[in-house]
Amino acid sequence: MSGPALVALAVLGSVLAVALAAAAVAAPPSRRRRMLRILRSYDRSRNAARAVAAPFGGRLRPQVVWALQRLGDLVTPSPVQVRLLRHLDFAGNPAAWPLDRVIRGRIVGGLVLGLVFYVIAHGIALRYGLPGAVLGVLLGLHIPDLLVYNAGVKRQRAITLSLPDMLDALVIGVESGLGLDAAMAQVAHLLRGPMPDEINRVLQEMRLGVSRSNALRALARRTTVRDLKTLVTALVQAGELGIAVAGILREHAADQRTRRRQRAEEQAQKVTVKLLFPVLFCLFPVIFIVVLGPALIRISGSL
Template sequence: MVLLLAVVLIGCAIAVLGRALVSTDGPTGLERSLASLEQMGTPGANELVAEAEPAFADRVLRPLQERALTIGRRITGADKAERIRHRLELAGNPMDWTVDRVVGMKVIAAVALPVIGLAYTQVIGMSLGTSVLVSGGLLLLGFFGPDLYLYNRAEHRSEEIRRTLADAVDLLTISVEAGLGFDAALQQVARNTEGPLAQEFSRVLREMQLGKGRSDALRALSERSNVDDLKVFVGSMVQADAFGISISQVLRVQTAEIRVKRRQHAEAKAQQVPVKIMIPVVICILPCLFAIVMGPAALRIMSSF
């Protein structure tokens, strides 16, 4: 019964958080049906419209989201909202999140998780002090959990950009040397590659099509990422565009430098492996070896005394 209750409470919390992430700006199915009845002039449509009640999302979830967003704005402040927006840009805007949605989710999770934790700890018979500690930990987890998730997504995205940058710049260099312009070569790279770097190149092209200058679009690309190699590459392209330097020559130099940096980064990661292996070896493997090797001897010594 305790396990079943815990599963039900966790499912309810996940359902509330998931529903809070779903946008409810568009009309619901009932609203569309009633609008169709009004347009067709079906008899009794006005009575159906009058008798129809607001949906559950409009009556409960939307006010809950608005209240959570109001509280979250008071807690975070304007500077925190700007930092969240920057983290969303670094993470690639996962699931089309917005700053308001992240702030509201932080407040809802900070309220829902401690309540569920407190109820569960009281059901299984924990003391009041332990229940308060667990609830406090869940409160911190619910409030800072979205920030940790965005940080993790940003790190993975930056690592993937760093890994694919050299190949993308190689393809860009080949396309420019084959006679394509920089914009056409950038479009070729965005079309024939996958991953976050291809998405960023596509966004640069869309911004340029909307009227933004090439230098401004490239600077915006460097601001949306925290990869140093990409920032250096963008700075070189902006300077080449400003001073009229041959882009193919700059791309060739940048390709060689990026490949050298990628090899150095891989070597640094490889040198960290022995140090990282020490932790699981000391904690998990060596105690088992000691138990296997010294266990029989310890049992014989105990039996002899």
């Protein structure tokens, strides 16, 4: 294929990609998803990051949105949707990325990468066009999954880092005479971060009529942090057995401070190993050149 034809095809693909991205990002969710979003608004904290407005002023034709959604539902079976919902829970259910938008993003990613890979493979050889397009579609379908998974991993890491401070604040509130619910409300109101957001969601579920045990168990299902799961199990058992939570919180707070110090020491011990390869491959060659370079020049001149 000639050069102008490839350029024209690439421009056409870019225009199509922009149109599909606009349809996926700016399109309104379905009526069912809007109702679920309204219900989930009770679970979000006041200090959670708000979704920014879509960069596209108007909304595209509902037929395009419906077509993208239907196609996304066809290529996203129920087990994949369940996995996406779980990963969205780990990521904090960001308001800018409901499940419908993630599904539409899978279609957009598949079409865009399929077109790009087709252009590249077709430019290399004609017979590589179709396999390249298929490979691009398969990769594009998994890009939103990877983004959601990465957001969940980062948020769970942030929860791990903020858990000791949250426990210290709970211990201070409980030992000052507050009940567990009041201390949790103070933590959710005064602190910032993913852990206070989860505490606020637990409180919102309790205001909606969910028992404290069930709300805490739901919190344990929304996280992968083992220390938080252990804390939730201890609080649920204390509530069912009528045990005072002050001592439990104090012990967990001390244990979390110790674990945080151990994690810091572990990361410090890894620094020497991580510096080994950069020193071997970047620093030592430069030293050898500086030290042996003049000697090699003199030897070559004498010979």
